[in-house]
Amino acid sequence: MSLLELSGVEKSFGPVQVLHGVNLSVAAGEVVGLVGDNGAGKSTLMKTITGVYTTDSGRITFDDQDVTGRDPGERRERGIEMIYQDLALAPQQDVANNIFLGREPTKRFLGILPRFVDKAKIDAQAQEMIDRLGVHVPSIQIPVGMLSGGQQQTIAIARALTFKPKLVIMDEPTAALAVREVESVLNLIRQMQEEGIATILISHRLNDVFEACGRIVVLRRGNVIADLKRDETDMAEVVSYIVGAHG
């Protein structure tokens, strides 16, 4: 039984139809690469999964439940996380606050004053998460903007993992990174897989896709035109699907 199941998903913006009945399934703990040219509909497709866009027709089920009409917040609570290409971090806030942004644990003084953020708990849990991911960050109390690109990417991943997601969508996580930082992000994806977390990896870097993903889905003009097992294909075949030169 698959974790995520899309059937016949269509989406138009005004007169422009972007998704033409997409079918896609992702199993628990599976790492799927989503590739395709610019404008193929990758981002739109992901946003219909997170709920940022509503679908015109088709069905999305997650964890055996129909989530088609659910809003992004609800889907996030059910375990769908997305890491955006721009990371969506708040650069002047510290590492720990970024990881817990929007879901701060709180407590109350004497039971009367308004709830305040339990900073000690945030710091402790953020440190725990960073340690678990095995990444090095100088301190969780420094502003995120002072970290390197790779470290920031790690913070974004830590934020996605903090609330035990079942599926993480990553949009071009390696595009802006140095070689060694790419390695550590791919390692993280592997680690997540071992913990049973499924990943959809959107990337233009086919090297990374082949390294991390067991399955590669090619999107072209809003259709899934190929769904390939990594071990049964090669880069040349994937590229030919992407550019539309295949069959």
Add this chain to the structure above:
Amino acid sequence: MLKFLERTHVRVESLAVLLALIIVMAFLSPVTGSGVRVFLTANNFFNIILASATFGILAIGATFVISSAGIDLSLGSVLGLASVTGAALVVTLELPWYFAIIGSLMAGAAAGAVNGFIITRGHVPAFIVTLGMLGIARGLALIISSGRGIYGLPEEILFLGQARPFGVPTPVFIMLFVALASHYVLAHTPFGHHTLALGDNENSARATGINIRRQRMMLYTISGLMAGIAGLIFTARVNTGDPTAGLNYELLAITAAIIGGTNLFGGRGSILGTMIGALIMGVLQNGLNLMAVQAYYQQMAIGAVLIAAVWLDQIRTRGRSLQ
């Protein structure tokens, strides 16, 4: 101490500026008959914090909106509107004294809510909406009061402005209470965290499910409410609902917030820093007054301080990003 300042985002520089300013003003101020510098008398000290209390509370409102990358130019005008609204209810309409409090606070919060509503629903830039409100609120204040001050408030209201329980003017207590509550909200509640994140990177707030519209709506309402409180204090101090109250105070309030360490572009804000900023403005004004510098020059000085503060901040952040 340094650690505390860093944690509360109070700048060491602004404390240093405050101290330097106090020393300079002490030396430059005239000597009293008994041979003491006027600036250093207890009475003058109360004058400074009393004056700072009004625009200090205004500056707290400015801190909330500016740290969310917004701006509120209507603060001074809304103060005037709140002042006459409260006074008109009690003096003109002869309602019980507490209507001055309710009226001032409601008028302020309502003006702020209107700002927030138009900014969030109409997607009109805050700069334009609050600039428009600057005109609207001032005009409304003049209409309500027929352009004249509304004199003669009841004893209970005057207490809020003129009494000195334990020898300290009431407005100082009010300001301290508002400042502590605001510090708690901005630095320690989820609301405060979301405010700073929103000012830092709107995308991060959106991606983490923060309700941006509600957040902004509340921030502008808080800002208006602060103008309402400041308006009430103003009324009580001078025993008048004054339609020209708070004229140009947005300049003071925004300057106090910025020199206190709030980032003009959002993402960083400190109520304690703003209080220091308000004291700097208070000392500057008071010192210039004692030296008998014309009010026209004072306006220039305050404007120059605002520009210099942002300029220095720009130099500093650019320096940091080059490293």
